[in-house]
Amino acid sequence: MSPLPVADLSSVRTKLLAWYRSARRDLPWRRTRDPYAIWVSEAMLQQTRVETVRGFWTRFLERFPTVESLAAAEEEEVLALWSGLGYYSRARRLLAAARVVAREHSGRFPTTRAAAEALPGVGAYTAGAVLSIAYDLPEALVDGNVTRVFCRFFGLDGDPARNPLKAELTRRARSLVGEADGDAGDWNQALMELGARVCTARAPACPSCPIAPGCAARREGRTAELPQLALPRPAKAVEVDLLLVSRAGRWLFERRGPRGAMAGMLQFPTLERPPPGGAPSGLFRLPPGLLQAGEHLATIRHAITHHRIRARVRRGRSLFQRAPDGLRWLRRAEVSAAGLTGMTRKVLGGGFLER
Ligand code: SF4
Known part of the structure; x- marks a missing residue:
């Protein structure tokens, strides 16, 4: 593999930019140059499909239209709005970073890579995306799309x-975006768009x-x-047992610990059943003896x-009088507004609480 001559790269750039400007998808975060709104979209798009992000991004920006409004929010409300997107540490770090931007950068996303990458949750990719696009x-x-395009286009082993x-x-x-004078944002987006829609992983x-x-x-x-x-x-x-426990019109929920997967989110009390002689995954930590499992629903x-x-x-039954730390009772009306794990939402979608 040898690099293309500069003249050839210049023509590649012209063609790719022209294609992008005529064929790009009309995504809501592409209609703004607001660094905060673009930053939120980039945080949501990590590990998540564009079509899923659309609605979440719109609702999030309606509720938190500025860095300051997000910085002033309670974590629980941010997690609730993020509920269903998964990878909740992204939401927690976005909130922490918004507080830094509000406090130390007058509410404006930094304009240098070093300052951007010093924010919680902002790595090389997010810094490059916000700085170039906004x-x-x-x-x-x-990202994965740029990687695929480069490896194929340049024949990189x-x-x-x-x-x-x-x-x-x-x-x-770096070398290519450095040459994209005045077009850095479109150039980066054109590469990603090509990888997402044309130079796809399969076929x-x-x-x-x-x-x-x-x-x-x-x-x-x-x-x-x-x-x-x-x-x-x-x-x-x-393998787990997920228990639906009710008492006096409320449902029992378990708050996940402050670290690890889905930290801080609420879920139905979940007991792991490791295979005989096997080690537990560590994903579920509810102590035994608090609940009794009953009828198998699904x-x-x-x-x-x-x-x-x-x-x-x-179905399950509680064996305690007062809910111990980490467990709490919620009315049905409170459940939908809470920050729930994806698996909990899936169970709710099955209508089990209404049966
Ligand atoms: S879509 Fe085909 S031609 Fe275009 S960069 Fe990818 S592998 Fe090369």
Whole structure:
């Protein structure tokens, strides 16, 4: 693999930008240059599909239209608005960062990479995205889509999650965005859009790709083998009993601990059933002896990072008088507004509380 001559790259840039400006999806966060609104969209889009984010982003911006309004919010309300998007640590870090921006940056997202990356939850990708899209600064970003486009277009071998290829991707992204004078935001978005819609992981649409003439993978028939991603870690199977416990018109919920997966969110009390002789996953920590499981209502499946959960939804009975720390009773009307885990929302969707 050898780098393309500068003249060829200039024509690639012109073609890709022209394609992006005529074919880009009309997404609500593309209609604004407000750094805060773009930042929120980038936080939501990590690990989450565009179509899912649309509604969440709109509701979030309606409730928290400025950095200051978010900075003044209670964490519980932010988590409740985020409920259903998953990866709740993103919401918690966004809130923490909004408080820093309100306090130390007069409510405006910083304009330097160093200051941006000093914010909680803002890494190299988010800093590059907000700085280039909102301020048109020549700051690079590399996400999964850019990785795929670069590996194929330049014919890059190796695992893109590790050096030396990881560093090489960043180097190329910086070099290219540095040349996109005044078009940094569109250039970064054009690369990501191409990866999301044309240079897709499976079956890239090379015949309609605006940069196909310069693409090494296409020329060499290697589109299926690039990028050379390491195999994902196999998911661990987890079996749980999820208990629906009611008393005097209220339902029992368990607040997850302050750290780890879904930290701080509410869920139906959940007891893990490790396989005989096997170790528990550590995802569920409700002590035994507080609740008694009863009638089996249904079995649902749910996936969260590296875990495949099979949950038996059961009626349950509390064995205590006063709810111990971590457990609380909620009226049905309070449940929908609470910050609930995705699995809990799935169970609610089954209408079990109404039966
Ligand atoms: S020609 Fe095909 S493989 Fe190459 S960048 Fe375009 S879509 Fe991707």
